[in-house]
Amino acid sequence: MTTRRRKLDRIKNRYNNVFKDVYDKIDVEKLPKKYRDFENNFKRLSDPMVKASNDGYKVGLDFGCGMGGCCVVGHLLGLEITGIDIPEADGKPSPYLPLQEELKSRGYPIVLTDTNEYPWEFSDDQFDFIILYFSLNKEFMHSKLGFERRLEELLRITRKGGSWYIWPTMHFNLMTRKHEDGTFDEDGKVKIVFGV
Numbered sequence: 001m002t003t004r005r006r007k008l009d010r011i012k013n014r015y016n017n018v019f020k021d022v023y024d025k026i027d028v029e030k031l032p033k034k035y036r037d038f039e040n041n042f043k044r045l046s047d048p049m050v051k052a053s054n055d056g057y058k059v060g061l062d063f064g065c066g067m068g069g070c071c072v073v074g075h076l077l078g079l080e081i082t083g084i085d086i087p088e089a090d091g092k093p094s095p096y097l098p099l100q101e102e103l104k105s106r107g108y109p110i111v112l113t114d115t116n117e118y119p120w121e122f123s124d125d126q127f128d129f130i131i132l133y134f135s136l137n138k139e140f141m142h143s144k145l146g147f148e149r150r151l152e153e154l155l156r157i158t159r160k161g162g163s164w165y166i167w168p169t170m171h172f173n174l175m176t177r178k179h180e181d182g183t184f185d186e187d188g189k190v191k192i193v194f195g196v
């Protein structure tokens with residue numbers, strides 16, 4: 001087994017321990033189905049963090065962080081990851097909220113806010129990289145204008161030479177086809193990396 005593989009196995013064990021403990025404290029049955037089994041999400045959620053770490057980045061934002069798995073893996077890899085997610089859905093508390101609050105109480109920086117309200121609380125150039133994991137979708141914006149405003153704000157908070165790791169959705173594809181994997185935005189500030 002390679003050293004890299006062994007390191008990831010150790011991280012997986014520690015990730016499982018964090019979530020076992022967190023899931024003991026919350027009502028797991030109320031979580032959306034895909035998050036009830038946290039172990040199943042490890043491979044998927046560790047991919048972008050391993051990639052960002054290998055690319056030499058340190059400070060990242062997980063935009064629409066859901067269960068917070070990227071935040072936990074990121075911290076275990078020595079990265080500084082902030083998660084952001086909305087605390088309400090359709091006028092009711094978001095189903096992820098108890099989980100996100102439990103992670104927050106353990107020191108994981110998770111910002112609970114509606115990102116349709118601008119500007120966001122982050123400073124210019126704050127992040128080396130941003131994870132957009134199925135989070136540029138129709139839950140977020142209903143118009144081309146909303147989409148463009150969001151990209152503008154994402155650009156503002158990413159430093160020059162940073163990357164966005166994107167898992168595109170159908171909605172994203174319809175809104176913009178101008179980027180290809182590995183290209184930069186128009187100002188050459190941010191590298192766009194599709195689903196790693």
Ligand SMILES: C[S@@+](CC[C@H](N)C(=O)[O-])C[C@H]1O[C@@H](n2cnc3c(N)ncnc32)[C@H](O)[C@@H]1O
Nearest residue numbers: 064065066085086113114115116133134139140
């Ligand atoms: C499809 S889920 C993806 C979650 C996570 N990235 C993953 O892949 O497991 C979309 C996420 O966006 C969050 N979200 C939706 N609208 C939002 C908004 N206006 N501001 C912040 N987060 C939002 C949802 O609460 C949810 O966690």
